[in-house]
Amino acid sequence: MSHTSNQDQLLEWLSGQYAEQTEYLQAVDEIVNDIMPVANVHDDYKKCDVVRRLCVPERIIQFSVQWMNDNNEIEIHRGWRVQHNGLIGPYKGGLRFHPTVNESILKFLAFEQTFKNALTGLPMGGAKGGSDFNPKGRSNNEIMRFCQAFMGELQRHIGSHTDVPAGDINVSSREIGFLYGEYRRIHNQFEGTLTGKDISFGGSHVRTEATGFGLIYMLEAVLAEHDEQLEGKCVGVSGAGNVALHAALKAVTKNAIVVSLSNSRGCLIKKDGFSESDIRWAIENNASYNNVLTALADESSADAVWQENKKPWGQTMDICLPCATQNELDENDATQLKDNGVKYVLEGANMPCTSEAQRVFADARIPFVPGKASNAGGVALSGLEMAQNATFSRDSWEALDNELQSIMQHIHQQCVEEGKDGDFIHYAKGANIAAFRRLADAMVAQGV
Structure with a gap:
């Protein structure tokens, strides 16, 4: 394969090696489509074969996680970084700890993370990891023992200047605490090797809220760019985890009308909008219920309606915020949203909109902000937590929240500069190109 290979040749080369890794190939296809024209007019990028090298992970570590459950039975799970x-x-x-975790999903997430981290302006590379272990229904002791066994393997490959993991799906401050405790015992060092830690041992204010809050700060920047404001807008949110609930909370406190939340079993619709107390109750009680949304329906009022096995995208909304999981919003959902007059779509999860859905929004000239830009608030705060750990300091809530807002505005500005096309802004294209330039320049500067 020559250095000047075009997009089709690159994708054919990758597909030949990783044909079964559909999520990874989808992520590569979406990014390469935007960055290849930039690479093709830059001789240094072509000479260093930058695009192809950026598509392939530098390292994939797979290991066995062997541990004993409460019945004194050995369980074996797979782990990756x-x-x-x-x-x-x-x-x-x-x-990420979830039964669906596999190499393809982690490769797509790590690839996206590389571009997302480059957008923040902070010095962070891209990675992702996890296990096919499912913590749902497990005792606290089982989760602790699994985390300790997982870290027993992972610890060889991470460190504050090497690789700094954080939480993701099913890995919250509890799991981070168990993982960090094991790392500290093994290495006899207190260092910023993990982010998302509890505030009592090196964690950062705003980290828990950062991804959801950052999504709303990005939304405000997008609206301001289009001479609009959030107050009074009808907002549809999918998901019921950390990102979805904190995005909903921040939107409600800014007087938006949040009409939906969802999970894998259905969606909860409240047409006149959830109250701030509704959202705070869901945040506080999320871990206490098998389905916090049906519990919220009972807790809230008669006008909150639970719809079994439904998505929220049939509702009329000004703003769509998919915050659940990858490929949750498909072409039919996008068409329905378009027909119902949605004006803006911002991803709170990683790649929740399928390629076909993104095309529907693009064809309708609906501003669409990809997750690598709109949900970068979490990793941005992780970067700030790393800085605090390195200097043995702790910044105030207000200072960190202001820094988060500044970073999201910086990301928005990059998207506008690289994605503006007349009176329309291709946010996805702008994000991909801005991140690519930073990565490509670093690769050329460091040599082959």
Whole structure:
């Protein structure tokens, strides 16, 4: 394969090696489509074969996690760490514990994370990891023992200047605490090797809220760019986890009307909008219920309606915020949203909109902001937590929240500069190109 290979040849080369890794190939296809024209007019990028090298992870670590459950039975799970790219800083990205975790999903997440981290302006490379272990229904002791066994393997490959994992789906402050405790015992060092830690041992204010709050700060920047404001807008949110609930909370406190939340079993619709107390109740009680949304329907009022096995995208809304999981919003959903007059779509999850859905929004000239830009608030705060750990300091809530807002505005500005096309802004294209330039320049500067 020559250095000047075009997009089709690159994708054919990758598909030949990873044909079964559909999520990874989808992520590559979406980004390469935007960055290849930039690479093709830059001789240094072509000479260093930058695009192809950025698509392939630098390192994939797979290991066995062997541990004993409460019945004194040995269980064996698979664990991974995909260290995709370390050009501009230590590898950085979350850990996900979920039965669906596999190499393709982690490769796509690590690839996206590389571009997301580059957008923040902070010195962080891209990575992702996790296990097919499902913590749902497990005792606290079982989760602790699994985390300790997982870290017993992972600890060989991470460190504050090497790779700094964080949480992701099913890995919250509890799991981070168990993981960090094991790392500290093994290495006899207190260092910023994990982010998302509890505030009592090196954690940061605003980290829990950062992804959801950052999504709303990005939304405000997008609205301001279009001479609009959030107050009074009808907002549809999918998901019922950390990102969805904190995005809903921030939107409600800014007088938006949040009409939906959802999970894998259905959606909860409240047409006159959830109250701030509704959202705070869901945040506080999320871990106490098998389905916090049906519990919220009972707790809230008669006008909150639970719809079994439904998505929220049939509702009329000004703003769509998919915050659940990858490929949750498909072409039919996008068409329905378009027909119902949606004006803006911002991803709170990683790649929740399928390629076909994104095309529907693009064809209708609906501003669409991809997750690598709109949900970068979480990793941005992780970067700030790393800085605090390195200097043995703790910044105030207000200072960190202001810094988060500044970073989201910086990301928005990059998207506008690289994605503006007349009176329309291709946010996805702008995000991809801005991140690519930073990564490509670093690769050329560091040599082959």
